[in-house]
Amino acid sequence: MSELAAALAGLEGFRLRPSEEQQRVYSAALLLPEGELGARRILWERGVPIAWREHVAALVRHHRLPFGALDRPDLDRVAFRVGLLARNDDLALLAEADAAAAGDEDLRAEVALFRQYTSEMGCLDKAREFASDHARFEYFRTPGRDPGYAAFDATTFTVTVMSGLPGAGKDHWIAANRPGVPVVSLDGLRAELKVRPTDDQGPVIAAAYARARELLRAGTAYVWNATNTTRALRSRSIGLAADYGARVEVVSVEAPPDVVHRRNRERARTVPPAVIDRMARRWEPPDPTEAHAVRWVSNA
Incomplete structure (x- = not known):
């Protein structure tokens, strides 16, 4: 002890x-x-x-x-x-x-x-109450904002930002819960552009944001599918969607380590196990300060 x-x-x-x-x-x-x-x-x-x-x-x-x-x-x-x-x-x-x-x-x-x-301040033994999910989201993304301010919610469509290690089950969750919704997938774009995970990812990321902006300008709901295992990685895609007036939900999908590695081995495009372990060591699951809604999904 x-x-x-x-x-x-x-x-x-x-x-x-x-x-x-x-x-x-x-x-x-x-x-x-x-x-x-x-x-x-x-x-x-x-x-x-x-x-x-x-x-x-x-x-x-x-x-x-x-x-x-x-x-x-x-x-x-x-x-x-x-x-x-x-x-x-x-x-x-x-x-x-x-x-x-x-x-x-x-x-x-x-x-x-x-x-x-x-x-x-109303947060000793419980969560601070905000006027709405939108008020909470805007408070944490706007320095100096009054936590009591009831920010007007003009959002009309939702962007879903996925988060999770390779093999956690993000694709399965999307297929089951967002059928028919456009998906901006970094893995899909790598295959489309013939870029390997070890290559320069600049062209993949640029293509992903270009597609996201097209959907945002049209006010179309979509799913941003990437590992997004740290807050810094999530912040750009979340900020872009919010700047276009979207409601943002983050879905964090996870599974036990042995399941993650087994599923990765079964994928058509595997990720080196050492890369997954390195991502796991830096892993920061999303929290309610990052979006209008954050969902944690155990996908064992």
Whole structure:
């Protein structure tokens, strides 16, 4: 047992929590040395349910937030994100254990201020309420926006952005859930342009965005099908669709590691296993701050 985990177990606030909540916070304490990406990979490999895993990963990522929180200019934005993925009172509990392990009463006082502030902002033990999905989406993509602003929703069509490792089952999900909807597929364009995965991907990406713009100008719903395994990779296609007035939904499809590799071996165009492993090490599933709607799909 780590010093932090021992301190956590000694807190009255921890002992009073229901068993499942204790397990999540305790898991975060044990996984802190792994960092967010390492913690996520470990829990994914062990088959932990997606929401539970992302809750723990968010606690690991933001575990230092309560310390000096009121001095951070981005406090609201980060605390709202934590509330959408996990809970800020869990984060406070983890930070309180950290302060207790260090024997630092000043840090414990900072945690108390964090609890008070997030309670006043409506996101201590639940997600912050926004006027609508559109208001939430616009808040997180517009620096300085008032979280209480009820942004007018003029969207008239939906763009679906896929996310998932090769072999996770994205094509199967599209066929079953978006039949007849145009698909802008990077894999399809590679085959069409005769570009190998190891070649320069510039022509493929340029062709994909050209097709997407044609559909957006026509106000036509479509699916953007690519791995999109990091927030940075997703942001451009999401931003483009939003700039044209589309409602954006992100569908994250995932499967256990052995299933991903088996399906990859069965594909007509396989991806080198080392490439999949490298993508998995950097994997950032989408969260509710990125789009109007985010759906996590387990496709085992």
